[in-house]
Amino acid sequence: EAEVAQSPRYKITEKSQAVAFWCDPISGHATLYWYRQILGQGPELLVQFQDESVVDDSQLPKDRFSAERLKGVDSTLKIQPAELGDSAMYLCASSLSGELAFFGPGTRLTVL
Amino acid sequence: RKEVEQDPGPFNVPEGATVAFNCTYSNSASQSFFWYRQDCRKEPKLLMSVYSSGNEDGRFTAQLNRASQYISLLIRDSKLSDSATYLCAVTFYKLIFGSGTRLLVRP
Numbered sequence: 001e002a003e004v005a006q007s008p009r010y011k012i013t014e015k016s017q018a019v020a021f022w023c024d025p026i027s028g029h030a031t032l033y034w035y036r037q038i039l040g041q042g043p044e045l046l047v048q049f050q051d052e053s054v055v056d057d058s059q060l061p062k063d064r065f066s067a068e069r070l071k072g073v074d075s076t077l078k079i080q081p082a083e084l085g086d087s088a089m090y091l092c093a094s095s096l097s098g099e100l101a102f103f104g105p106g107t108r109l110t111v112l
Numbered sequence: 113r114k115e116v117e118q119d120p121g122p123f124n125v126p127e128g129a130t131v132a133f134n135c136t137y138s139n140s141a142s143q144s145f146f147w148y149r150q151d152c153r154k155e156p157k158l159l160m161s162v163y164s165s166g167n168e169d170g171r172f173t174a175q176l177n178r179a180s181q182y183i184s185l186l187i188r189d190s191k192l193s194d195s196a197t198y199l200c201a202v203t204f205y206k207l208i209f210g211s212g213t214r215l216l217v218r219p
Binding site: 033035041042043044045048055056089091093095098099100101102103104105106108 | 116118143144146153154155156157158161199201203205206207208209210211212
């Protein structure tokens with residue numbers, strides 16, 4: 001069964017350091033989402049790609065976060081510099097049609 | 113007002129009980145609707161899509177009420193393994209989630 005891959009699964013970093021997360025969507029899925037989920041809350045959309053183009057990044061803190069999907073396949077989300085409040089689960093999801101989405105296992109980030 | 117709202121619960125029910133969750137959405141032009149299940153510290157997994165005509169999958173029934181802008185999930189004959197957080201999700205050019213409703217099924 002096709003799955004969304006994410007790495008690393010866990011990341012511990014100190015504040016002010018840079019971190020990067022990687023996502024490989026299900027093959028053929030043109031839509032890719034990055035979400036942030038704080039414990040006890042629902043996933044919050046950070047950025048949505050359609051192929052290599054950003055469709056929505058209205059909730060992405062652009063002063064420190066960046067995302068790219070250069071060839072329209074895998075994607076990287078970067079935080080620089082990391083802050084204590086960035087500790088959360090970062091989830092990647094992909095979709096064939098932009099609606100029904102399948103999630104990867106997530107990257108759990110702890111900022112010390 | 114949040115785009116998608118859910119009662120956070122927790123709903124604490126005995127095994128065998130029937131439990132229902134509601135989720136309201138603010139954008140009347142929303143296109144598609146889903147329920148996801150999320151176990152503790154795991155990723156959300158699709159439970160079922162929601163259609164205006166209603167749909168059923170075993171013990172789970174989902175309904176959409178476009179006029180009142182809410183979707184519902186009914187779980188019959190609750191099992192211990194149903195304990196999880198249930199997230200509703202709505203699309204309008206992007207997929208937006210509610211904050212989730214936590215269900216605890218006790219023996």
